[in-house]
Every structure is written in structure tokens, then in C-alpha cells.
Amino acid sequence: MHPVVKLVAQRLVLSTLLLLAASVLIFAGTTILPGDVAQSILGQSATPESLANLREELGMNDPAVTRYFNWLFAALQGDLGTALTNGRDIAESVGQRLSNTLFLAFWAAIISVPLAILLGLVAVRYKDRWPDKLISAVTLASISIPEFLIGYLLMFFLAVQLGWFPSIAMINDDMGLLQKLQSIALPVMVLTLVVLAHMMRMTRAAILNVMQSAYVETAELKGLSGFQVIYRHAFPNAIAPIVNVVMINLAYLVVGVVVIEVVFVYPGMGQYLVDHVSKRDVPVVQACGLIFAAVYIFLNMIADIVSILANPRLRHPK
């Protein structure tokens, strides 16, 4: 078997195992939380009988292992259960929320990833000169300011003062793509500013590391220009570390946007999760946890696979 196929298959199996382990942790974590779901649904005035009935109904008297497997098999079939607070099907509510979150993450990624890599390349080309210093200063400043503050600042200037964009990022199915984009422009900008620095710094560091190599000297001695040396000879050998940090940031764009969604009242997963954590709605928290874990593991698996494919020694064995 080709070694790449073997390695990729290994990653797939490992990722699946990891996801299973994560599901155990999520389930265990929500199970040992103090408090009683039945109590929180029925309130303080509930009678012992009604509490016992509800516990029976929710299957809470079964052993934890049984409940875990019931929950897992249902989740595998797409049934995430029903929310305790409003009795709605979780899969259905999550579906809409998740697609909103992915929509936001997608556009933030489309802008931030190429921009970060481009800025990284420019920073390497003009290392220790003013373009490098300017790029580092601006991106590091933007990562140092708390994201909610950037959010409110942009909202104040671009939405309130100039009126270019709406201050609240509401979207629904009736809107066209352009309308939607205008609506999410501000959160996309904030997210871009938040993830840009990390990816750009890593791109710069990874390429600078490769720039020490003898083959970069060979390229310089062929009379290639600075940018040719960087994008033809240095960049292809720096892909693995860059892809890793890009994937971590993409994962952040999906699972870490809680604050931004709250600031812009965006109807995504983050808000949904926060709402239901405060209401102690365990099935929703479990479902969200599982989805976030899956996204994280999936993106990191992609990073691993791309790193494997980027290695010519694995792609073309002797």
C-alpha cells in the first residue's frame, strides 16, 4: 500500500477515536454537573412525585453508561434529542444556527487566510525593514485589543457615525447574498483582525526558518529575485506549519465566536449555546459540545493530512 494512503487512513481512524473520547468527556462532564434537570424544569414548587415521574420520563434513573450509549447512538443517527426548555428538536434548531455560523466563518476565512499569508510573505521579503515592522505592529495591536472592544469600536465608527453597515448582524433566508454580506460585514472584519496576527506571524516564522536552508542560497545564486525565491523555493517547504496554524484559526472561527455573536446579536451557534447554558439545558449543551468537538477534530485532521501530502518524501517514496 502507498505510505500516504496508510498514513491518511491512520489519521481518519485516530480522529474517529478522538471524537469518541471527546463525546465521553462531554457526556461525563455534563452528567457530573451539580443540579438536577428535573428540578430546574419544574422549578422550586415541584412535588416529589412529579419530580420522580419526570426523572423516569427523561430516563435519568438508568445507569450512566446506558444513557451515554443511548445518547451516542441517537446522535449518530442525527437525533440530538429535544431541548428541555422549549421542547423543540435540537437537530433542527442547531441546523439553522450552524449554517449561520459556518457562513460567517467562511467569509472571515476567505478574507483572512490569503491576507495573512500574503502579509507574511511581504514581511519576509522586507524582513526588519519598515513594511515588516508595520505589518507586525498593526497585526499585533489588533490581536492585543479584546475582540468585543474592536467590535464596539467598528460598530461606533462604521455603523453609527458613517452608517455604512448595520450595527446588528441579522440574517434570514429571505435575504440575497449581497444583503447578507453587508449584514455580516462588521463581524467578519472583527474576526479577520482577531485571527490575522497569529497566522501572519506563523507564516513569517515558518518561511524565515526555511530561508536559512542551503537550497534558498542556491536559488539566490541562480539570480532569482527576492519574491521568486520566497514563493518558489521557501513557501512550498513551509506549508505544513502554516496549514496547522491556519486550521487552528479556522476552528476558532467556528467554535470561538461566542463573544462576537453576542456583540452583534448574530443568530449563530455561540449565542445558542450561551442561551442554553444559562438555562441549564443539558441536551443542547451536549449537542453543541459534540458539534464543536467534531469541527475541531475535523479541521485538525485536515491539517495533518495536508502536512502529509505536502511532504515529497511521503508522496514520492523511493
Added chain:
Amino acid sequence: MSDPLLKVRDLKIGATVYPPGEKPHDIEIVHGVSFDLAPGKVLGLIGESGAGKSTIGLASMAYGRGGVKITGGEVWVNGRDILKSPLKDIRNLRGAEVTYVSQSAAASFNPAKKIMDQVVEAAVEQKKFGRKEAEERARTLFSKLGLPDPNNIGERYPHQVSGGQLQRCMTALALCPEPDLVVFDEPTTALDVTTQIDVLMAIKEAIRDTGVAALYITHDLAVVAQVSDDIMVLRMGDMVEYGHTDQIINHPKEDYTKALVSVRSIEHEEKQPTPEPVLSVQNITARYKGLNFDVLKNVTVDLHPGQTLAVVGESGSGKSTLARVITGLLPPSDGQIDFAGRTLSRDLAGRTREDLRELQMIYQMADVAMNPRQTVGTIIGRPLEFYFNIRGSEKRKRIIELLDEIELGEKFIDRYPAELSGGQKQRVCIARSLAAKPKMIICDEVTSALDPLVADGILKLLLDLQKIEDVAYLFITHDLATVRAISDSIAVMYQGKVQRYGSKSEVLSPPFDDYTDLLLSSVPEMKLGWLEEVVAHRKMESAGN
């Protein structure tokens, strides 16, 4: 006489240094060197490390490696001073008029790109040839340089061809744009001797056939004597001697050149084997985890007390693996090792402290074998504490004795490894192994990373210490001159087997087996025309068969 292609006048080169504990400052590393190179001629630049020879070579492309800067003088290529040219003109010169072959082709090829893409890149980029034409030229060069399957080898990635082949690809890369001058920077140093001879001949023929001029940089005078018309001897950034190859090799004027020519003057009388060997390796077979072949096959050798067994072979012959098996780092799959009258445990965990003490090791890279944050005194003192529990003033006294034995002396006791030269570092490593009062020391390529004169000093020291301490050496090396200088018995290894084994006089006297013959005849001799003689001799033999 025609105008020189390359004219260097009073070239001065500086660099920024970062000595430990001091502020970084600029120093001059080449102090005004001048020479001419006519079209189609080869000039050898020779010297030890730090002589500035690579720096001068790169200066002919107006390039400074790392923090190196050209601070003065003139470099004229094809009638213009490139040090005064704008960067754009210099770029047009690099890869077109002047090209470069580096010491390590393995590191100088981009691992992510096909060989062909890299070989034709400069020629295409500099608009010397179209892509198709350049590829055609590359294939012709591959064939001329004796590469296997010249029509398809370019489609491979660098890791898919051997080191010697890659070095030839690098030569093709340099010749592809049809340059006027090629800078060869130690192009065969990293190769095995039997590979070196082929690459050397390929380079020489390529130079002759294309009529290109060359700067040939090396530390090996015997190699440069085979390819160059003129030789310049450099030392610490100064020119020592400059003349025709014949004059430098056969009638050197300066003392330093004489020392370089006559290096390896060590005489060592072969000792007779004793009845009882200190180390007896019996039928050892070993393989690494994950490999499907044995790296050592049924290896049997003896080492006698106070004597030296040289284990010689090329890379991949299994000689370093033998050291790993003897030290217990790699448990063998079969066989037995007797040491000092007892049978050693196969793996390290089963060895006693006495086993560890009596069997010491010295490594090729002295600087990575020492903790950079420990002083020389701490490094040498550690085995004294560990094996003998010697402490305090007694320990200090013993450390100073050891420092005297390795000819460094007490003043080195508080220095850090970074403050030592390469040869001094290796001496400290020798002292550390002697501190354990071992019966035997495994020396793994201990002089390979050192300049010839320094290496000579280390070998002399090892021989003197052997007389005083009565210690046996298992000396692993690929260098046959070293083997001649120090050994009492020799084991020639080839593909994991002991090809030839016996006393020095037996192993080095005919009749030879084919491999030993090839190995011995491949060692460059300080003699003009040696390369042609050997190659002609081999052609005749293969024609006769």
C-alpha cells in the same frame, strides 16, 4: 594573453561575530586577496576551515553568506567590476555567467521540487535557453556526467537519488546555463572515496568539454591537484602561496604549504596480537526496527589490549552500527560479545557500571557531544564523580592531570565548549573518556570533522595516550590514510559484512579482493595525473574482463 575572465584585486571581506560574553563586533576575515583566472582555466583555492576560501568563491558572485560583507577591493567579471554594479545586474550575472556548486547537494536541492525543474531554472529564468532547449541540454549533461537513466532522472525528487548522483545533478545545474565560470565549493567532500573518484572525473571532463573556467575550492590538496591548473593556498584570510599546480605540489616554497603537502606523516609500528583479546565480537547479526534486512551480517572481529582495530568502510557499510551493538545501544539479534573476560549483556539496561566504565566512546561531532552550559572542568569531572566518587580538591587535581595529558593545561578548566576550537573540543572529549580509566575506547570518525593538520595532532595524541594508558581503540573511519597511520589490525566492512580482516600488513598487502582494491585505489594521491591513471587502469581492467 587574453583578458582574464575573473580578476580579483585586493579583496577584503568582513563579518559580524558574536563571541560569548562579548558585544558583537565586526572583524575582517579576508585581508586583501588578488588573483586572475583566464577563460577555460581552473584555479584551486585551498586552505583549512576559516581560511576564507568559500567566502572568496562566493564573492565572485558578489554574494555574502549570512552576515558576511564585502568591504573592499574589486571583483571584475567579463570586464566589469561587479562590486560596483547595481543589484539587478548582479542578479543577471548569477546563474548566467557565474554559477555555483555547493558542498552538500543534498541540502542545496529544494526537497519539494523535481530535479529537472531546479536544473533548468536558472537557464530559463535568465533567458539563456527556452524551457524545452534547457531540458534537452540538461539531459545531455546528465548523460555526460554519467548519471543513470539520463532521460528520466530529472523527473525524480532529490530524495529519490543517491548523494553521489545528486552531486552530479548539481554540477549539471551549474553547467546548464552555459556559464563562463563555475564556483565548485568542496563538491566531493561529503562523498565516499569510491564515489568521489567518479564525480571528480565527471567534473573534470565536463570542465574540459565545455571550456568553462572554474574556481575549485577544497581543503584536500590531493583532490585539487587532479583538477586545477593553478593553486592558491590560503590561511586565515591571507594568501600564503600562489602558483602552478606542479610547483605547489612538487616544489612548495612556504612552510605552511609544505606542511599541507606532507600531512599524515605519522609512523606507527604494527603490534603483534596478544593471546587474550580484550574485546571479542562473535557472529553478530543485527537489524534496526522497521527495516527488513540485516545491517550487520555475522560480524566477527577481535581487539587486543592496548592495540587499535580500525573498522573501515563507506557510508552504509554498518561500521557505526557495530559500535552501537558493542555499546549496547542496539541489541543484536544473534551473536555474542565478550569483553575483558566476561560476556556482555546484549542491551544497555543489563550492563553493570563496571561495563560502562571500561568501555568508553568518542564521537565525530565533539561540539554536540558536550553540554554547552558546562565548563571543561565539569565535563571532565563528571566521570570521576560517577565512577570513582572522587570529589573536591582531589577531583580538581585529577582534572588538571587529564588536561595536561591532552596538552591543553589547567587554564582551560573554567572554559565553556563554545570558547574552544574544533580540535580542542575533541581533546576534551578524549579526556572525558580517559577519566573513566577505560580498557577500551570506541572512536567513531573522531577526526572526520577536523582540518588535516588538526586531525593529525589528535591522532598523534591518541597514539601517545595508548602507550601511557594501555587502552585499546576500536577506530571507526572512512579515511584510509587514518587507518594506515594508527591501526594494528583492520576490518574492511562492506554492506554489513566483514569483507577483509587481519593485521594491518596483511590487509594492506596484495592480493586484494575486488572491493578492497577499489577502496584502496580510490584514495586520492598527492600526485599530478593520478586521477587519469586510475580511471585508465580501471577501464583497461573492465575491458579485460
